Amino acid sequence: MPGMACGAARGGEAVPRVVAPIVGRDDQFFWDGVAAGEFRVQRCRSCSRLRHPHAPMCGDCGSLEWDAVALSGRGSVASWIVSRHPTEPDAIPRLVALIDLEEGLRAVSNLVDLAPSAVRNDMPVVLTIRDYEGVLLPQFAPAGAGDE
Ligand code: ZN
Numbered sequence: 001m002p003g004m005a006c007g008a009a010r011g012g013e014a015v016p017r018v019v020a021p022i023v024g025r026d027d028q029f030f031w032d033g034v035a036a037g038e039f040r041v042q043r044c045r046s047c048s049r050l051r052h053p054h055a056p057m058c059g060d061c062g063s064l065e066w067d068a069v070a071l072s073g074r075g076s077v078a079s080w081i082v083s084r085h086p087t088e089p090d091a092i093p094r095l096v097a098l099i100d101l102e103e104g105l106r107a108v109s110n111l112v113d114l115a116p117s118a119v120r121n122d123m124p125v126v127l128t129i130r131d132y133e134g135v136l137l138p139q140f141a142p143a144g145a146g147d148e
Helices: 028-035
Strands: 008-010 013-015 040-044 066-070 074-083 094-101 106-111 124-132 135-142
Touching: 028 040, 028 066, 028 135, 074 106
Parallel strands: 106 135
Antiparallel strands: 008 013, 040 066, 074 094, 074 124, 094 106, 124 135
């Protein structure tokens, strides 16, 4: 899974706190969007269907033509887990969530700015781009006043 925030020691060797995504031609548009504060997905130029994660061909009409569009960044929590690294059980746990995006797509990301005990299925969340040691990652935070 690209771009997951993490941090732990393994065998006495420090593991980076964040694993930077390996950006290729297929997902350059996505990471360019993150740098611009956006969550971009592919849109089929033939039938306009949106898709995420990226794929070379439209699953509906078979077109290879697509462009990238920015989503609203709004969604809700479909499911989630509390992730703890076995070598750092006392570290702040990560919240890994499946997000139902407003446009009808789903994405895996992290939840930030809330305690694990506060997470609920269907809770509204909004995109936030966070900088982890120079690596920008799309994360989701609880939607609050001023987000609309
Ligand atoms: Zn299509």
